[in-house]
Amino acid sequence: MDLIDGNKIATDIIAELKADIAALKGRKPCLALVRVGEDPASVSYVKKKEKTAAEIGLESRVILPPVTITQDELFLLIDKLNADPTVDGILVQSPLPKHINEVAVFHRVSARKDVDGFNTVNLGKVAQEDETGFVACTPAGIMELLARSGVDLAGKHVVVLGRSLIVGKPVALLALQKRAGANGTVTICHSGTANLPLLTRQADVLIAAIGRPDFVKADMVKPGAVVIDVGINRIADPSKKTGYRLTGDVDFAAVSPLCSKITPVPGGVGPMTVAMLMKNTLKAYRLSNC
């Protein structure tokens, strides 16, 4: 079994981006990070994005509206960023407070600056195989992990567990695309799928994105399969300094001896998400400067 090392692959991508950004003349790409309120996970995600941006020479602008901001005020803020020629990418950190319609906010971000890839236009471009769009960072990261690990999906049966708009659906569309590295035959499973293990056992490449700790067991996996574990689940663990440990959607101890390749949690898909955000921001800069 080969471990797919997301930390190493993300570090390689970050180094490539750093070199690309150093070679740019004039203004550097700029990412606006909007974080509403003080949700602890959001605080740490935005810090990580800010830190990575600084590391590669990309400008980041962190905007911290109070948790009481209204939807209209947030729209106004996004409109200003949309109109600002010195801002290339805009990310509104999820989750937003309950009184704000998150989907409406994602759609308010101009498609040209939607480096998170959550906008309808960009999701549509994934379906249309139009490469001028932005692919959501986690699905893009999964495809990059597969490509850089020498996994070609052509002729393979790819089974995706989960149909969310941010992971399951876009990664299924990407795996299905008629292009080198993709061209897979794709099955998407969800909570209403009957005989789920029957389907997962047919997977040459199994992508689990359901948010259920250790859900995928050994008897659900075909020997020799490639397994990508997207899940990030926090399990209470008083022995840890944080009070919790992270586990994926795959029972790693039971499944890993069976696979040809597998991603760990943490250290698999997670680090790729931030790297792909930086890549999308550079792409947005290039699109707006050519």
Ligand code: NDP
């Ligand atoms: P969502 O909750 O939006 O979607 C979960 C999907 O899994 C739904 O389609 C749901 O089905 C399906 N599902 C849930 N339970 C089952 C089950 N028992 N059998 C089959 N399908 C099931 O989650 P996300 O897509 O946002 O995230 C999935 C996981 O990936 C989470 O652990 C999340 O933390 C992680 N994640 C990791 C990222 C990273 O950077 N590594 C980034 C984003 C997410 P239905 O549609 O029928 O409800």
